[in-house]
Amino acid sequence: xxxxxxxxxxxxxxxxxxxxxxxxxxxxxxxxxxxxxxxxxxxxxxxxxxxxxxxxxxxxxxxxxxxxxxxxxxxxxxxxxxxxxxxxxxxxxxxxxxxxxxxxxxxxxxxxxxxxxxxxxxxxxxxxxxxxxxxxxxxxxxxxxxxxxxxxxxxxxxxxxxxxxxxxxxxxxxxxxxxxxxxxxxxxxxxxxxxxxxxxxxxxxxxxxxxxxxxxxxxxxxxxxxxxxxxxxxxxxxxxxxxxxxxxxxxxxxxxxxxxxxxxxxxxxxxxxxxxxxxxxxxxxxxxxxxxxxxx
Amino acid sequence: xxxxxxxxxxxxxxxxxxxxxxxxxxxxxxxxxxxxxxxxxxxxxxxxxxxxxxxxxxxxxxxxxxxxxxxxxxxxxxxxxxxxxxxxxxxxxxxxxxxxxxxxxxxxxxxxxxxxxxxxxxxxxxxxxxxxxxxxxxxxxxxxxxxxxxxxxxxxxxxxxxxxxxxxxxxxxxxxxxxxxxxxxxxxxxxxxxxxxxxxxxxxxxxxxxxxxxxxxxxxxxxxxxxxxxxxxxxxxxxxxxxxxxxxxxxxxxxxxxxxxxxxxxxxxxxxxxxxxxxxxxxxxxxxxxxxxxxxxxxxxxxxxxxxxxxxxxxxxxxxxxxxxxxxxxxxxxxxxxxxxxxxxxxxxxxxxxxxxxxxxxxxxxxxxxxxxxxxxxxxxxxxxxxxxxxxxxxxxxxxxxxxxxxxxxxxxxxxxxxxxxxxxxxxxxxxxxxxxxxxxxxxxxxxxxxxxxxxxxxxxxxxxxxxxxxxxxxxxxxxxxxxxxxxxxxxxxxxxxxxxxxxxxxxxxxxxxxxxxxxxxxxxxxxxxxxxxxxxxxxxxxxxx
Numbered sequence: 001x002x003x004x005x006x007x008x009x010x011x012x013x014x015x016x017x018x019x020x021x022x023x024x025x026x027x028x029x030x031x032x033x034x035x036x037x038x039x040x041x042x043x044x045x046x047x048x049x050x051x052x053x054x055x056x057x058x059x060x061x062x063x064x065x066x067x068x069x070x071x072x073x074x075x076x077x078x079x080x081x082x083x084x085x086x087x088x089x090x091x092x093x094x095x096x097x098x099x100x101x102x103x104x105x106x107x108x109x110x111x112x113x114x115x116x117x118x119x120x121x122x123x124x125x126x127x128x129x130x131x132x133x134x135x136x137x138x139x140x141x142x143x144x145x146x147x148x149x150x151x152x153x154x155x156x157x158x159x160x161x162x163x164x165x166x167x168x169x170x171x172x173x174x175x176x177x178x179x180x181x182x183x184x185x186x187x188x189x190x191x192x193x194x195x196x197x198x199x200x201x202x203x204x205x206x207x208x209x210x211x212x213x214x215x216x217x218x219x220x221x222x223x224x225x226x227x228x229x230x231x232x233x234x235x236x237x238x239x240x241x242x243x244x245x246x247x248x249x250x251x252x253x254x255x256x257x258x259x260x261x262x263x264x265x266x267x268x269x270x271x272x273x274x275x276x277x278x279x280x281x282x283x284x285x286x287x288x289x290x291x292x293x294x295x296x
Numbered sequence: 297x298x299x300x301x302x303x304x305x306x307x308x309x310x311x312x313x314x315x316x317x318x319x320x321x322x323x324x325x326x327x328x329x330x331x332x333x334x335x336x337x338x339x340x341x342x343x344x345x346x347x348x349x350x351x352x353x354x355x356x357x358x359x360x361x362x363x364x365x366x367x368x369x370x371x372x373x374x375x376x377x378x379x380x381x382x383x384x385x386x387x388x389x390x391x392x393x394x395x396x397x398x399x400x401x402x403x404x405x406x407x408x409x410x411x412x413x414x415x416x417x418x419x420x421x422x423x424x425x426x427x428x429x430x431x432x433x434x435x436x437x438x439x440x441x442x443x444x445x446x447x448x449x450x451x452x453x454x455x456x457x458x459x460x461x462x463x464x465x466x467x468x469x470x471x472x473x474x475x476x477x478x479x480x481x482x483x484x485x486x487x488x489x490x491x492x493x494x495x496x497x498x499x500x501x502x503x504x505x506x507x508x509x510x511x512x513x514x515x516x517x518x519x520x521x522x523x524x525x526x527x528x529x530x531x532x533x534x535x536x537x538x539x540x541x542x543x544x545x546x547x548x549x550x551x552x553x554x555x556x557x558x559x560x561x562x563x564x565x566x567x568x569x570x571x572x573x574x575x576x577x578x579x580x581x582x583x584x585x586x587x588x589x590x591x592x593x594x595x596x597x598x599x600x601x602x603x604x605x606x607x608x609x610x611x612x613x614x615x616x617x618x619x620x621x622x623x624x625x626x627x628x629x630x631x632x633x634x635x636x637x638x639x640x641x642x643x644x645x646x647x648x649x650x651x652x653x654x655x656x657x658x659x660x661x662x663x664x665x666x667x668x669x670x671x672x673x674x675x676x677x678x679x680x681x682x683x684x685x686x687x688x689x690x691x692x693x694x695x696x697x698x699x700x701x702x703x704x705x706x707x708x709x710x711x712x713x714x715x716x717x718x719x720x721x722x723x724x725x726x727x728x729x730x731x732x733x734x735x736x737x738x739x740x741x742x743x744x745x746x747x748x749x750x751x752x753x754x755x756x757x758x759x760x761x762x763x764x765x766x767x768x769x770x771x772x773x774x775x776x777x778x779x780x781x782x783x784x785x786x787x788x789x790x791x792x793x794x795x796x797x798x799x800x801x802x803x804x805x806x807x808x809x810x811x812x813x814x815x816x817x818x819x820x821x822x823x824x825x826x827x828x829x830x831x832x833x834x835x836x837x838x839x840x841x842x
């Protein structure tokens with residue numbers, strides 16, 4: 001009957017990584033997505049060693065070829081090997097995706113923590129964020145690119161800035177609810193500084209939703225980069241990216257549909273895989289969400 | 297003899313149907329027409345699961361593995377879903393603990409009762425409305441026409457629970473299952489709800505299966521009692537028989553742990569130094585824009601009291617009385633609007649954060665909810681040493697002290713490396729106390745610190761706090777809604793209502809001979825106050841002995 005007689009549960013909770021791993025393994029769809037994404041990422045990283053041809057070499061004699069044994073998925077309007085260009089293009093597209101995700105999550109996390117925890121800063125920061133959110137992403141990105149000129153860095157910034165407000169809002173809402181927890185108030189009573197409270201008691205609560213949000217931003221950034229390049233407001237055409245390969249192929253679509261088909265397919269598969277993995281991570285980190293998903 | 301309303305034989309329920317995960321282990325229970333049967337037990341005893349099994353509402357993971365449930369002589373545990381649906385509300389219905397979440401927040405309450413009639417009868421709209429209003433009147437709701445058109449959030453907790461009861465009884469079922477229906481209510485509202493249930497039982501002859509953890513409620517309402525522990529029936533007896541002659545040690549322990557409403561003998565007032573004193577402490581919440589303040593709510597008004605070293609001052613009151621506001625002001629978790637808070641001679645009411653920090657170690661708090669008062673992501677030892685580290689204590693020394701404190705609160709010193717989820721609720725509350733003590737405070741504020749605990753665990757934590765107070769000379773400000781707990785632990789008591797102190801004095805005087813009508817009403821409403829649980833007899837007999 002005494003309380004101390006109740007055995008203390010020694011079970012450890014599985015680590016975050018392990019939980020994610022379990023969900024990935026348990027679903028064939030997610031497994032497939034993980035494998036496809038791994039292939040695409042590895043191919044992009046090792047692209048210079050994989051590509052059969054120089055993706056930049058112009059050979060007017062072999063323009064707009066269909067698939068054959070030399071050019072596996074054909075050539076573009078300048079006679080460049082499409083396969084090599086798509087593989088190389090992954091470097092830019094994925095770099096933009098991952099870069100935008102990391103930078104916008106980091107910036108949004110810092111701003112969101114401040115907005116959520118420091119009351120007087122909240123009003124000022126959030127009005128600014130609301131203002132940013134009122135402008136459509138692509139429009140804002142095009143405006144930034146046309147202001148500073150096209151280039152990898154400008155494109156990265158142009159894609160990242162419109163994503164930040166969403167992260168700020170997410171982090172702020174998590175912080176607002178977490179700061180009411182008695183353990184946070186106990187820390188205040190213990191004389192902990194705002195910095196310590198944010199770092200120790202509030203920040204860990206944001207990790208799970210941020211990992212999920214990060215995957216969505218990554219997917220969305222790859223798409224926005226493709227759109228910007230397609231519109232001609234993206235990375236300059238000498239550097240292949242999935243977007244500008246498709247942009248250049250626009251006029252010759254009827255002669256060699258592969259110019260648009262293959263990079264388009266790779267973009268779709270990449271984004272689908274990232275989103276599937278994002279959902280899986282969300283389910284792993286928040287079991288309540290997962291259950292609701294099944295009920296629906 | 298009539299057929300029993302409910303007859304349960306050898307009921308077994310297990311998680312995933314696994315024999316090693318049994319939550320209910322062979323329950324027998326019979327309820328006769330018009331009888332109130334109390335199912336009593338602490339958390340994890342399986343009492344709520346039993347109720348859900350009767351209603352056919354067991355969660356999917358739980359399976360009934362053996363036994364039989366009969367309602368009015370009909371076997372229902374294997375009845376098909378449509379039949380069960382029909383039986384609910386017409387033959388049996390259920391009310392829950394939290395009436396706010398049990399009602400649909402976006403539908404008018406009258407309509408919600410009407411829905412039940414619509415589904416189970418073929419009356420016309422006019423006739424249905426008449427019946428609903430009649431039912432609402434019989435549960436003593438005021439202005440039934442207005443309330444019929446109200447949304448749940450526009451009603452008080454007690455009114456919402458009455459709506460739930462009206463909804464449950466409108467089809468005149470023979471069995472009402474009430475799962476802790478008064479636990480979330482204030483004590484005066486609870487008393488009204490209990491007397492309503494008694495009255496309805498007499499008028500309609502409804503049999504009630506009443507689930508509770510509160511022995512006071514049992515003494516007030518039950519004809520028969522079944523005591524459960526970890527899925528097993530410990531004993532079943534008529535109420536008075538059980539309270540007078542419990543057969544098992546468990547029931548005896550359970551009854552002994554019930555805090556008595558007779559104040560404990562007062563301690564000598566030795567004029568120890570004052571550790572906490574407030575004067576005219578006021579907190580006003582104002583809503584509104586930058587230019588005009590539209591609405592002001594006075595949460596606490598001119599609260600003044602004195603707490604001396606080594607003594608316990610209780611603040612009792614119902615929800616909304618302002619007792620927690622006072623605690624939060626003193627902890628400076630919120631800023632008081634006006635007034636002074638003197639801790640050890642310094643007024644901390646208006647100190648800016650930087651100047652406040654050195655004083656923080658003198659006053660510490662223990663919260664109500666043991667599940668949320670420790671950061672789930674860090675080891676409990678780290679939580680305990682956070683405060684001392686802030687004040688420059690070297691980590692090694694702080695950790696050694698944390699181990700000492702763990703032993704002081706009766707936990708193994710090695711448990712500092714574990715995470716909060718590895719402890720039970722009572723253990724976590726001990727850790728929260730250890731964390732507060734790590735700062736060597738002079739004042740400990742306990743905000744409903746034992747309210748979320750089972751009664752046996754509650755008794756242990758109270759004993760622990762009393763021991764620590766004797767050892768360390770703490771001044772304790774004890775905030776509670778439970779007069780029994782206040783009577784057992786406090787030297788002085790403050791009674792608050794609507795943010796104002798209505799009575800303040802030695803516990804013995806305030807609780808034994810209350811002057812203010814509100815205090816009288818509170819004491820009057822406390823369930824089971826006529827019964828001296830620890831001595832297994834009513835107080836009337838105890839007094840004759842003395």
